[in-house]
Amino acid sequence: MKFLQKLAGKRRGIDDLVFDSVNVVFMIFLCIVMLYPMVNTLAVALNEATDTIRGGIYLWPRSFTWYNFEHVFGESQLMHAGMISVLRTVIGTAVSVFCTAMVAYTISRKEFVLKKFVTIAFVLTMYLNGGLIPTYLLMRELSLIGTFWIYIIPGLIGVFNLIVIRSFIEGLPDTIFESAKIDGAGEFTQFFKIALPLCIPVIATVSLFVAVGQWNQWFDVFIYNSHKPELSTLQYELMKILQNSNASMTSGNAASAFTQAQGGVTETVTPQSIRAAMTIIVSVPIICVYPFLQKYFVKGLTLGGVKG
Amino acid sequence: MSLQQTPTPVGTSPKMPAERPTGIKLFFKKCKEQKALLLMSLPFVIWLFIFRYVPLYGWTMAFQDFRPARPLLEQDWAGMKHFVFLFTDPRFFEVLRNTLAMSFINLVLGFVTAIGLAILLNELRNLTFKRIVQTISYMPHFLSWVVAAGLVSAALSVESGIINIILNNLGLIENNIMWLGVPEYFWGIIGAADVWKNVGWNTIIYLAAITMIDTEQYEAAEIDGASRLQRIWYITLPGMRPVIVILLIMNLGYILESGFEAQYLLMNPMNMDYAENLDIFVLRYGINMGNFSLATAAGIFKTVVSFIFLFSANSLAKRLGEARLF
CATH class of the missing domain: 1.10.3720.10 (MetI-like)
Structure with missing residues (x-):
C-alpha cells in the first residue's frame, strides 16, 4: 500500500485517493497486458521444447536450455536471412533518410519555384495509389523483382517523414540560412553544413521509423521475392513458420508428431520453440533501441501530426 | 512505353506558379538561379512519378481483359465487365x-x-x-x-x-x-x-x-x-x-x-x-x-x-x- 501511495502522489480529498489508486492499479494491469506475451515467449524460448508441450510455462522456463537459440543460430538459411534483414535495414534507412531530408530541405525553402508543385505531388500520393496489382506489374516491368533493390527503391521517400522533416526545417530560424548565404554558401553547403546538423533530433526520429519499417517488413519479400531464398528476411522466415503452425493447428496436432519422430535425441526442437526463439531474436534489437529515442519520436510525431 | 507517357503532361504543369505577366520567362530565370534546389529535388520527383503515379495508369487494366504477356497498350477493352x-x-x-x-x-x-x-x-x-x-x-x-x-x-x-x-x-x-x-x-x-x-x-x-x-x-x-x-x-x-x-x-x-x-x-x-x-x-x-x-x-x-x-x-x-x- 505504501508503494501505491508513493506512485499516486500527493492528494487532498478521499475522492482523489480513490481515483488515483484505481488509476495506478489500472496502469499496472495495462503494463502486464503489454508485457506478458513477450515475457511468456521468452520463457518458452528458454525452455526445453519437449517440456514446453506439457504446458504450464508462464513467466519463467521450467527446464532451462539455450538449445532453441543454438538451433536457430545454427541454421545457415536463417543466418543468411538475418544478414539480408540487417542489410536492408542499414542501407534502406541510410539512403531513404538522406533522400527524404534533401527533398524536405528544398520544399522548406520559401523562394523555391517548384515548392508548391513538389509538395502537392508528394502529398497527393498519400490518398491516391495505384494499388497492389499495377504496382506489381510496374516492378516486373522495371526488372526489380528478384533483386535486393526492391527493398530499397520503391519505398525511398515516405510522405509522412518528408512532412515531418520539412516542418522541422521550417521551424529553424531564417537568419542562420541568410547569413550563410551572405557568406557565399550555396544550397548544397547550406543543406549539408547547416540543415542536416540542426536536424539531428528529427533525423533520429525518422531513422527510427524507417529502420523499424524495414526491419519489420515481410510483405515485399512475400510478394516479390518468395521464389528467391537467398533474398529472404528474418520476418519472412518467421511468417512462414507461423503460417505452418497455424495450418497444423487446424489440421490436427502436427507439432507433437514432429517431436516424436526425433524422440531418440536428447534435445529436440518444435515449431513452437523455434517460433518463440525467432520472435525474441527479431524483437530484441527494436526493444533495446526505441526507449532511448522516445523523447525524439514523441516530438517528431507531434510535429508531423499537427502540421501534416 | 507507358512509363514515359504519363509524366509528360504533369511535368509541364510547373509553369503554373508564375506570378507576373512575364510568367514563363520569369519562371525560367528563377529556375536558372535555383539550379541547385532543382538538382536536389527533381530526381526524386521523377522517382515519385515512376513509382507512385505510373501505377495509376495501370487502372486502365480494370477496363480491359488484361493478359500479362501483351504490352499495356495492346490489350482488349472490356468496358465495365469486371465492375459488373x-x-x-x-x-x-x-x-x-x-x-x-x-x-x-x-x-x-x-x-x-x-x-x-x-x-x-x-x-x-x-x-x-x-x-x-x-x-x-x-x-x-x-x-x-x-x-x-x-x-x-x-x-x-x-x-x-x-x-x-x-x-x-x-x-x-x-x-x-x-x-x-x-x-x-x-x-x-x-x-x-x-x-x-x-x-x-x-x-x-x-x-x-x-x-x-x-x-x-x-x-x-x-x-x-x-x-x-x-x-x-x-x-x-x-x-x-x-x-x-x-x-x-x-x-x-x-x-x-x-x-x-x-x-x-x-x-x-x-x-x-x-x-x-x-x-x-x-x-x-x-x-x-x-x-x-x-x-x-x-x-x-x-x-x-x-x-x-x-x-x-x-x-x-x-x-x-x-x-x-x-
Whole structure:
C-alpha cells in the first residue's frame, strides 16, 4: 500500500485517493497486458521444447536450455536471412533518410519555384495509389523483382517523414540560412553544413521509423521475392513458420508428431520453440533501441501530426 | 512505353506558379538561379512519378481483359465487365462487409481506448511512473505484425493459451474455446489485437493536445470546487476536440483500409469467411489467381470510395465549424 501511495502522489480529498489508486492499479494491469506475451515467449524460448508441450510455462522456463537459440543460430538459411534483414535495414534507412531530408530541405525553402508543385505531388500520393496489382506489374516491368533493390527503391521517400522533416526545417530560424548565404554558401553547403546538423533530433526520429519499417517488413519479400531464398528476411522466415503452425493447428496436432519422430535425441526442437526463439531474436534489437529515442519520436510525431 | 507517357503532361504543369505577366520567362530565370534546389529535388520527383503515379495508369487494366504477356497498350477493352462481375459476386459483398465491420470496430475501439488512456496517463501524478507506463505501452507498436500475430495466436491457442487458462480458472467457460476457429470471433480478435498493438502509440498525439490546454482553466475549476471527473469532462475532453476531429477525418478516409497484415496472418480456412477483406481479396484474385483486371477493379473501388469518404468528412467538419484537413 505504501508503494501505491508513493506512485499516486500527493492528494487532498478521499475522492482523489480513490481515483488515483484505481488509476495506478489500472496502469499496472495495462503494463502486464503489454508485457506478458513477450515475457511468456521468452520463457518458452528458454525452455526445453519437449517440456514446453506439457504446458504450464508462464513467466519463467521450467527446464532451462539455450538449445532453441543454438538451433536457430545454427541454421545457415536463417543466418543468411538475418544478414539480408540487417542489410536492408542499414542501407534502406541510410539512403531513404538522406533522400527524404534533401527533398524536405528544398520544399522548406520559401523562394523555391517548384515548392508548391513538389509538395502537392508528394502529398497527393498519400490518398491516391495505384494499388497492389499495377504496382506489381510496374516492378516486373522495371526488372526489380528478384533483386535486393526492391527493398530499397520503391519505398525511398515516405510522405509522412518528408512532412515531418520539412516542418522541422521550417521551424529553424531564417537568419542562420541568410547569413550563410551572405557568406557565399550555396544550397548544397547550406543543406549539408547547416540543415542536416540542426536536424539531428528529427533525423533520429525518422531513422527510427524507417529502420523499424524495414526491419519489420515481410510483405515485399512475400510478394516479390518468395521464389528467391537467398533474398529472404528474418520476418519472412518467421511468417512462414507461423503460417505452418497455424495450418497444423487446424489440421490436427502436427507439432507433437514432429517431436516424436526425433524422440531418440536428447534435445529436440518444435515449431513452437523455434517460433518463440525467432520472435525474441527479431524483437530484441527494436526493444533495446526505441526507449532511448522516445523523447525524439514523441516530438517528431507531434510535429508531423499537427502540421501534416 | 507507358512509363514515359504519363509524366509528360504533369511535368509541364510547373509553369503554373508564375506570378507576373512575364510568367514563363520569369519562371525560367528563377529556375536558372535555383539550379541547385532543382538538382536536389527533381530526381526524386521523377522517382515519385515512376513509382507512385505510373501505377495509376495501370487502372486502365480494370477496363480491359488484361493478359500479362501483351504490352499495356495492346490489350482488349472490356468496358465495365469486371465492375459488373464484382458487384454481382456475393463473395465481394461478404468481403466488403468484413472490411467495413473490421475497420469500423478498429476505428471506434482505437479512438475510445486511446483517448481514455491519454486522459488517465495525464492524471498520473508520479512522473517517473508515467514515463515507465508510456514506454511500456509503446512497445507493441514497434513489433512487426508477424510477431504480434504470433503472440496473439499463442495467447489464444486452445490448450496452452493464456486467455483460455484465465477464463477456465475463473470458471467462466467449461471447455476451452478455439478462438481462431470460430469465424464470429474474428472481428473482435482483430479489434483487440489492434488495440493492444497501437493504443499506447496513439496516445502520443492526444497527450500533446492535452499539454496545449491552458493550465489556468484547471486552476480556476479547482477553486470553483470541480472534481477530478468534472475537470476531465469539462476541460480536458473539450480541449482535445480539434485533434479528435482532425484524426477522425483522416481515419474516415481510410475506412476501407481495415489493415491487411493482421487479417492475413491470423486468417485460416475456418475463419476465412469473416477474415477476408478487400486487400486479401485483391491479393487472392490478382497475385494468386492471376486475374489482374478484376483485382484492379476492386482496388479502384477501394481508392474511389476512400476519396469520397475523406472529402465528405472534411466538408462536414467545415460545415460544423470544426478544424479540418484542407
